[in-house]
Amino acid sequence: MKTIYLFFILLLVALSGKAEEASSFIEIMKPFDYTRYEGKDSTFVIEANHKSVDKIVIRQGDINTTIDVTSEKDTYCKTVELHPAVNTIFIEAYKDGKLLSSDKRESYFYNDVLPGVDVYDAEQYDKNYFHSEEEEEKCKSCHDMTNNIPPEDEPFDDVSETTCYKCHSGKLNTKSTHAPAANWLCTICHNGKGAEYNIDDEGLTKYLAPDPIAKTCAYCHDTVEGWQASRYGHGPVNDGRCKRCHNPHGSDNEFFLRKHIWDLCTTCHTEKAIPGNHIVSGFVFSRNAGAHPTKDRADPARPGREFVCTSCHNPHGSTGIYLLRMEGSHPFNVCQRCHKK
Template structure:
C-alpha cells in the first residue's frame, strides 16, 4: 500500500518534471523551416503556439530582433488558431532563427533553429542539413483542422487557386510574369503524385522523364547532340528552369547570364573571347541577339544551353570558333 503510494508520488513528480521540461517547447514550435533543414526559397516562417497560451512573439533573425507581434486578437485567433505565418528574408547560407513567446510581458518560451537558405543554383546542400519536407503525416496533421490536406480528386483538379486544394498555400508559386502551361491551370497532379510515401506529392517520374513526357521531341533532340551540357547530361532541367513560373523568358530561374554564371563563376571577368591582342573583351550581354531579334544578347547567343556538336556547344551548328563569329559578323 505504502509502497504503491510512494511510487505514485514518484510517478507524479516525474510526470510533473517531464511536463515542466516539455512545457516551454510545447508553447512555441518552429514548424517551417525546421532546425537543421535547408530551403531553396525565402517564403515563409511558420510557427505553432500551444500551452501555456502566449499572446505575442518576437522573432530574432540573425541577431536582429523584431517588435513584439501581437497574436492575442480574437479575430486573429478565430482565423488562424495557433498558427503564425510570417514572411522572412533569409540571407543566402546559414540563418539563425530565435523565436520567443510572451504572455503579460513574461517570456514563456524560446525556440531556436539553424537553417540554410540555398539561393544559388549551384549551391551544394550543406553537410548535416536535410531538405525540409512539409507533407509528412505529422506535418499535415498540424494543418488539417483548417486546410484540406487529403482532397478528393475533384478538388485536386480545380483549375483556379480558389477551387484547387493546393491553392490555399501555394498560390505564390505562380505569382510571376510567365506561368508554365500545366501549373497555370493547376494541373499539379500531372507532375506530383497524389499519394506517395513517406511524404506526399513527390514527383511522378525523374525530372528529365517528366519534362520529356510533354516536350517529347526536345529531350531526344538534346540527346542526339555529340556533347551534352553538364547538367543536361545528368538529367537536371529544373536547375535552370522553374517548372511553375518565372519572370524570365523560357521559365528560367534568373536572367540567362545569371543562370550560367552561377556555375561558371568569374567567366565574365574580362578574359572571355578576347578580341585580339590588347583588345577589349567581347560583350557578353546586350540589348539584341543578332541571330534572334526577340531575345537579348547573352551567353546563350553563342552557346546552346542544352548541348552541341562541338566541345563548346556553339549555337547554330557552328563547328569552329571562326564559324561562330561568322554567324553574326559577316563581312
C-alpha cells in the same frame, strides 16, 4: 550549511520550473531545427494558448512576421521566404507586450546556382518533408487535406478551389509562372515518385517530385530527349536536372531561370566572367578592351534581345563544338550569325 544547501536546491527547482513554463508558452511543430530546403519557402506550424500568449513574432533578420493569437484556434501556420544558404529564424512569444520566451530554428536553402551555398555546408542539414500522413493529421482540423487537385484536362476556373492554393499561393508571386503551376496541376510533377537522386525519399511525402526531373519535363517538353541525344551536351541536361537552372514554378527571369542568363552561366563558368577572358582577342574593336563582349549589348542576330551567353551557345545541346549555335564544322561559323561579312 544544510540550510544554505537546501536554499540552493529550492532555487534550482524554482528556476527549472520557470524555464519549463517559458518553453511551454508555444510549441514549434514545424520546421525541425537544421532542416534543408530545395525551395525558398519554410512553413512554421506553432501551437499557442491564447490564455498564455497573445502574439507570436517570427524574426528573420530585419523582417518581422507577427501572428495574433486568438481564442478561435490553438495552431497557427505562417510561411516565410528563405534566402540562400543559412537562415537563423527566431520565434518569440508575447503577452501584453512582454516577451515570455524565445526559440530559434536554423535552416538551409540549397540550390547550387544560388549565391553563398555550399554542398558541404548543406549536408549538415536534414531534408524533412511536410506532407506525410502523420503530419497531415495535425492540419486536418483547419485545412482540407483531401488532395483536391484539378484534373489535367479540365483545370478549375477558379484556382483558389484547389487545396494546394490555400498554403502555396505565394509560388505565383513571380513575373512569369510555369503553366502547370499557374493552373495548379501540381501532381503532374509532384507525383510521389523518386528517381536516381532521391529514390530513398520515396514514401516520405505524398508529393515527392522525381530527381532527376527530365522525364517528367519531357511529358510536356518533347524536345528534352533530343537535347539529351545531342552530339555535344551540357552537364545539367545530360543528368536530367532541369531544376538546377530553371525554377519549375516560376521566376522573375525569362525562361523561368533561377538567375539572369549571364549571371547563371558564370556561376559555374566563373572564368568566363573575367573581363577580356572570353572569345577571341586581337580581332575585335579596341573599345571592347581586347575581347568580344558577352553582355550589356544588343543582340544583332535577335532583334530586341540582349546579347548574352545564349546568343552564341545553346545551353541544352548542340551539334557544334562548345555548344555553339552554328552550322557546319568550323567554330567561326557561329560568328556569321551577327557578322555577315
